[in-house]
Amino acid sequence: xxxxxxxxLFFASCLALLVTSLxxxxxxxxxxxxxxxxxxxxxxxxxxxxxxxxxxxxxxxIGGMLVDAIGMKKILMxxxxxxxxxxxxxxxxxxxxxLFISTLLIGIANGTVEAACNPLVASLYPDNKTTKLNHFHLxxxxxxxxxxxxxxxxxKLGIGWQWQMAVMILPTxxxxxxxxxxxxxxxxxxxxxxxxxEMYRSLLNxxxxxxxxxxxxTAITELFxxxxxxxxxxxxxxxxxxLLMLTTGVMVIGRGLAGPVAKKISTTxxxxxxxxxxxxxxxxxxxxxxxxxxxxxxxxGIGVCYFWPTMIGFVAExxxxxxxVGISLIGGAGMFAVSIYTMFMGGFYDRxxxxxxxxxxxxxxxxxxxxxxEMATQYLAARSAAGPEVLNATLIIxxxxxxxFAGLFVYMRTVYRRKDASKENPxxx
Numbered sequence: 001x002x003x004x005x006x007x008x009l010f011f012a013s014c015l016a017l018l019v020t021s022l023x024x025x026x027x028x029x030x031x032x033x034x035x036x037x038x039x040x041x042x043x044x045x046x047x048x049x050x051x052x053x054x055x056x057x058x059x060x061x062i063g064g065m066l067v068d069a070i071g072m073k074k075i076l077m078x079x080x081x082x083x084x085x086x087x088x089x090x091x092x093x094x095x096x097x098x099l100f101i102s103t104l105l106i107g108i109a110n111g112t113v114e115a116a117c118n119p120l121v122a123s124l125y126p127d128n129k130t131t132k133l134n135h136f137h138l139x140x141x142x143x144x145x146x147x148x149x150x151x152x153x154x155x156k157l158g159i160g161w162q163w164q165m166a167v168m169i170l171p172t173x174x175x176x177x178x179x180x181x182x183x184x185x186x187x188x189x190x191x192x193x194x195x196x197x198e199m200y201r202s203l204l205n206x207x208x209x210x211x212x213x214x215x216x217x218t219a220i221t222e223l224f225x226x227x228x229x230x231x232x233x234x235x236x237x238x239x240x241x242x243l244l245m246l247t248t249g250v251m252v253i254g255r256g257l258a259g260p261v262a263k264k265i266s267t268t269x270x271x272x273x274x275x276x277x278x279x280x281x282x283x284x285x286x287x288x289x290x291x292x293x294x295x296x297x298x299x300x301g302i303g304v305c306y307f308w309p310t311m312i313g314f315v316a317e318x319x320x321x322x323x324x325v326g327i328s329l330i331g332g333a334g335m336f337a338v339s340i341y342t343m344f345m346g347g348f349y350d351r352x353x354x355x356x357x358x359x360x361x362x363x364x365x366x367x368x369x370x371x372x373x374e375m376a377t378q379y380l381a382a383r384s385a386a387g388p389e390v391l392n393a394t395l396i397i398x399x400x401x402x403x404x405f406a407g408l409f410v411y412m413r414t415v416y417r418r419k420d421a422s423k424e425n426p427x428x429x
Contacts, residue, residue, distance in 0.1 A: 053107065
């Protein structure tokens with residue numbers, strides 16, 4: 001493939017992922033507005049947020065199975081259609097169900113983008129997968145930064161949330177146009193001659209199953225915290241959306257530097273270090289106030305920046321026979337875990353708030369209390385206490401990941417290396 005064509009396809013992939021991440025960044029900044037405008041409960045708000053996560057694995061797994069059958073180009077045209085319809089429907093939403101359905105469509109589009117673009121990038125750069133997947137995935141936090149800035153400045157200027165959503169239309173049209181006029185390659189699995197039967201058999205590899213389980217934790221640590229921290233900490237800091245911007249800004253820089261980092265400490269070393277640093281950062285976010293919260297967000301951003309693309313890169317490098325389905329299952333597993341966890345924690349958050357209100361209190365009455373009244377003050381105080389507790393409960397996940405990735409690091413440097421020792425050029429782990 002010509003270098004210019006490869007560059008165009010990589011750029012189009014980055015634009016598609018930019019739209020995906022804009023939907024996360026802008027929606028994270030709009031949850032508070034939707035809660036107030038449409039009188040949504042914590043459970044309803046969690047359901048809307050979770051919809052983007054559970055629809056993602058549904059789309060990415062189905063898309064991963066269809067990539068080789070119908071081609072990456074048709075998959076990406078479907079993503080373009082669902083993105084455009086979902087964005088327009090969100091703009092004209094009138095309540096819970098229209099927000100739910102439009103978010104569902106955008107989630108399907110997001111998953112479809114991942115189903116095609118991850119194996120596309122791996123196919124475009126077969127000798128540099130982890131680094132290029134990190135470069136590709138830097139556009140996820142970059143889009144969240146851009147989306148957060150859109151929400152921040154549009155709110156300052158008094159521009160409605162509908163216009164904030166409309167920002168996504170232009171890059172959607174751009175990536176749809178670029179992919180429509182390009183020829184896309186076959187996936188790497190097809191190129192190296194691995195049969196579909198062998199691909200599905202490879203999914204039972206214990207190492208692959210272990211990575212799927214670990215993806216549950218890495219995705220929750222990164223995406224749940226980034227998506228919900230502006231809401232959970234809205235009464236703890238005056239600028240909660242800036243926490244998201246700081247965290248994701250650090251992630252952009254970190255993923256851009258993935259090449260030298262991967263050469264220095266290896267893929268498994270990146271995962272272990274990420275687990276340790278993200279644990280420390282999340283602890284600081286949940287247990288400090290004022291400027292210290294922003295220091296925690298900085299540390300947290302460093303911790304989670306390599307999780308998602310390096311997990312996918314690990315599978316692409318060390319388990320290539322799992323093909324596009326293996327890559328899709330890893331991403332789908334992560335988003336599925338986040339959706340379940342988000343729905344559970346939405347109810348948990350409501351219960352935490354309720355326990356900090358007077359006995360027998362009705363949560364909806366307190367939530368809708370007039371500003372300045374005693375009930376409104378009590379409700380805000382209850383939310384201020386409940387938000388950090390949700391984050392503290394989430395701390396157990398990166399704690400478990402530290403143990404899991406420590407074990408993986410030892411395994412890959414001993415058992416796996418011995419298995420690979422007969423090869424002329426053993427794989428660096």
